[in-house]
Amino acid sequence: MRILLVEDSRDLSEALLERFRGEGHAIDLETDGAEAEALLRHASFDVVILDINLPSMNGYDVLRAMRARGDRTPVLVLTARSEIDDRIVGLDVGADDYMVKPFDFREISARCRALVRRRSGEASNVFVQGAFEFDRGARRALLAGVDLELRHREVQVLELFLGQLGRVLTKDEVADRIYSFDEAPSLNAVEQTMTRLRKKLDGSPVAIRTIRGLGYIASIRDD
Amino acid sequence: MSRARPSGAIPAHASGRRPYSLRRRLMVASMGAFAVLIALLSAGLWTYARSSANETYDLLLRGAAIAILERISVTPEGIDIDLPPSALEILALDQDDRVFYRVVDADGATLTGTADLPSEGSLAKSPPLQEPVFFDSQYSGETVRFVVNGRTLLSADEPQWVGVQIGQTRIARNAMERDLILKGLVPLAALSIAGVAMARAGIGFAMRPLAGIERDIRERQPNDLKPLDALPPREVESLITAINGFMRRLDLSRDQAESFIADVAHQMRTSLAALYSHLEAAGDQGEAGTVAVLRARDQARRTVRLTNQLLSHAMVIHRADKEMFETIDLGELVRRLMEEIVRDERAGGIDFAVELPPPPTPAKVMGDPIAIREALRNLVDNAVRHGPPDNQITLHVVATTLRGRPAFAIGVEDQGPGIADADKPRVVERFYSSGPGGGSGVGLAIVAAVAESHKGRLDLADRKPSGLRASMTLPQSPLPGGEAP
Numbered sequence: 272m273r274i275l276l277v278e279d280s281r282d283l284s285e286a287l288l289e290r291f292r293g294e295g296h297a298i299d300l301e302t303d304g305a306e307a308e309a310l311l312r313h314a315s316f317d318v319v320i321l322d323i324n325l326p327s328m329n330g331y332d333v334l335r336a337m338r339a340r341g342d343r344t345p346v347l348v349l350t351a352r353s354e355i356d357d358r359i360v361g362l363d364v365g366a367d368d369y370m371v372k373p374f375d376f377r378e379i380s381a382r383c384r385a386l387v388r389r390r391s392g393e394a395s396n397v398f399v400q401g402a403f404e405f406d407r408g409a410r411r412a413l414l415a416g417v418d419l420e421l422r423h424r425e426v427q428v429l430e431l432f433l434g435q436l437g438r439v440l441t442k443d444e445v446a447d448r449i450y451s452f453d454e455a456p457s458l459n460a461v462e463q464t465m466t467r468l469r470k471k472l473d474g475s476p477v478a479i480r481t482i483r484g485l486g487y488i489a490s491i492r493d494d
Numbered sequence: 495m496s497r498a499r500p501s502g503a504i505p506a507h508a509s510g511r512r513p514y515s516l517r518r519r520l521m522v523a524s525m526g527a528f529a530v531l532i533a534l535l536s537a538g539l540w541t542y543a544r545s546s547a548n549e550t551y552d553l554l555l556r557g558a559a560i561a562i563l564e565r566i567s568v569t570p571e572g573i574d575i576d577l578p579p580s581a582l583e584i585l586a587l588d589q590d591d592r593v594f595y596r597v598v599d600a601d602g603a604t605l606t607g608t609a610d611l612p613s614e615g616s617l618a619k620s621p622p623l624q625e626p627v628f629f630d631s632q633y634s635g636e637t638v639r640f641v642v643n644g645r646t647l648l649s650a651d652e653p654q655w656v657g658v659q660i661g662q663t664r665i666a667r668n669a670m671e672r673d674l675i676l677k678g679l680v681p682l683a684a685l686s687i688a689g690v691a692m693a694r695a696g697i698g699f700a701m702r703p704l705a706g707i708e709r710d711i712r713e714r715q716p717n718d719l720k721p722l723d724a725l726p727p728r729e730v731e732s733l734i735t736a737i738n739g740f741m742r743r744l745d746l747s748r749d750q751a752e753s754f755i756a757d758v759a760h761q762m763r764t765s766l767a768a769l770y771s772h773l774e775a776a777g778d779q780g781e782a783g784t785v786a787v788l789r790a791r792d793q794a795r796r797t798v799r800l801t802n803q804l805l806s807h808a809m810v811i812h813r814a815d816k817e818m819f820e821t822i823d824l825g826e827l828v829r830r831l832m833e834e835i836v837r838d839e840r841a842g843g844i845d846f847a848v849e850l851p852p853p854p855t856p857a858k859v860m861g862d863p864i865a866i867r868e869a870l871r872n873l874v875d876n877a878v879r880h881g882p883p884d885n886q887i888t889l890h891v892v893a894t895t896l897r898g899r900p901a902f903a904i905g906v907e908d909q910g911p912g913i914a915d916a917d918k919p920r921v922v923e924r925f926y927s928s929g930p931g932g933g934s935g936v937g938l939a940i941v942a943a944v945a946e947s948h949k950g951r952l953d954l955a956d957r958k959p960s961g962l963r964a965s966m967t968l969p970q971s972p973l974p975g976g977e978a979p
Contacts, residue, residue, distance in 0.1 A: 485846075
């Protein structure tokens with residue numbers, strides 16, 4: 272992975288540089304918001320790890336400028352607990368993920384890999400996570416090379432959730448996305464589809480959890 | 495509730511209004527009262543001076559008229575007028591005044607004197623007047639005071655009426671009027687000036703206790719929050735009581751802040767000391783120190799959590815002071831919170847459920863979304879921490895009432911061991927942690943602080959067969975300005 276770390280705290284950035292380099296990644300460091308912004312205009316990275324409190328230009332403005340240019344590079348925002356409302360803002364501005372300082376190095380490494388994978392999956396129409404593989408074009412999912420034999424609606428649901436990882440989708444929202452106007456959307460049918468899909472995904476890194484009374488939420492286990 | 499405002503000086507006229515001066519207000523009021531008084535007295539004085547000047551000179555006029563009338567007699571040849579020189583001399587005592595006269599018969603025809611004196615209708619009356627009539631009239635370019643008097647003369651054949659009209663210019667009487675007014679006004683003005691001066695002195699005297707109180711406050715050390723010991727006048731007693739009450743609350747709040755810092759310092763030191771000793775052990779054991787390193791990592795994690803919780807607690811209290819209230823959609827808040835929890839959640843075996851009010855009821859409250867989210871997050875963390883791996887955790891938002899006002903109960907139910915009744919009042923205290931899964935001991939203190947800052951309530955209740963229902967009841971909108979505790 273080619274990573275840009277934008278962080279002005281020396282202690283933290285040195286530890287991160289060392290760990291990421293130790294894992295064999297190419298990682299560059301910027302300590303100034305405006306300089307990072309200038310660099311991002313010309314160079315491309317697989318993932319940007321962006322601190323919020325930066326000299327000369329804060330992280331949000333860097334992020335906003337990237338998104339305004341149409342730069343879709345995945346961005347992981349670093350925030351402190353006391354800036355807790357920043358998270359919401361960060362995601363609204365276009366961050367792909369966030370981590371609260373202080374954090375576990377393995378956690379941030381895993382998140383970065385997940386972001387990069389997700390993005391490359393979008394680009395290539397194939398989502399790969401461990402032994403799991405979902406081919407949007409061929410509309411089929413494989414686990415350890417074995418076709419999960421998903422039905423049409425299950426594929427639709429899986430595609431929907433893989434595009435909305437970590438977001439709660441209500442039953443109504445799922446129904447809206449997989450039924451056309453002509454079909455009578457039945458919440459019961461959604462439940463049955465979810466149950467079947469979940470059973471077929473059993474053992475894969477993709478987990479769709481039910482939150483009773485609210486809806487469903489998909490997440491990826493990274494191991 | 496204790497709300498310590500920062501002690502930084504807030505300019506009294508920060509809001510754009512200039513501070514008003516009590517002294518000026520009192521002075522303006524007393525001077526205004528004096529002005530009205532003087533105006534009224536002057537009007538009275540003027541009326542009095544005018545009427546007494548008139549009376550005095552009218553007597554002279556009348557005397558002159560009577561003197562002339564006395565000397566008119568009827569002779570067989572007709573009316574004989576023997577004008578006494580003294581009559582008019584009395585009137586001419588003032589050198590500048592001019593005197594006019596005429597004698598008329600019953601038909602108004604002038605028998606002698608100036609014929610064109612204005613009569614103002616006083617001669618046309620019938621029966622012909624016997625009593626003197628006074629009036630002012632313009633004559634020869636001046637205001638002239640006239641008297642008209644008449645007398646019926648008895649003669650041989652029939653009674654005959656003659657009248658006399660005498661006029662005198664007003665110079666002397668105006669001078670007397672002015673003199674009277676002046677002699678009245680000078681002492682009045684002196685009295686007013688003395689009155690204003692005394693009022694000013696009195697105001698200063700009355701304000702002196704306030705200056706003493708001001709000096710007391712100004713000369714204090716910043717940490718001296720003893721009540722003011724000034725014996726205040728009755729009028730400002732409630733102000734002093736309020737100031738003393740405020741100082742008491744400030745003192746309490748400062749004590750709380752100090753104990754918070756002391757508690758935090760103690761907790762952090764303990765936690766860091768443990769971390770340090772684990773690392774030291776790891777260093778001593780060389781290659782075999784892996785276990786100690788792992789322990790150190792756990793300890794570091796606990797320290798991080800403790801720090802985060804303390805910051806969160808401080809943030810919640812800080813935000814409570816600022817009252818950053820807005821309308822919150824609780825459904826949306828719960829949804830975002832669930833995303834966060836599922837994302838960060840350690841144990842995957844927990845069954846989460848959400849209970850929201852049925853759709854037509856909008857679950858909305860006025861509040862601080864960050865604080866409420868933080869409180870709810872802590873309740874969920876507690877439920878995860880203290881519950882079994884296959885815990886069933888339910889977040890509920892239920893419409894209810896609080897002290898007769900519409901409210902929402904927002905809370906979390908779990909299947910953990912619950913909290914013993916004896917511990918319930920204590921768990922909301924800072925750094926009090928119960929049970930084997932004990933955390934930092936700050937979580938419920940945060941929730942309690944959030945409930946308090948929203949004028950709500952925190953309830954902890956056991957569930958059957960086991961578990962805890964922790965629920966914040968928040969009014970849909972806290973009363974503006976807040977109700978006094």
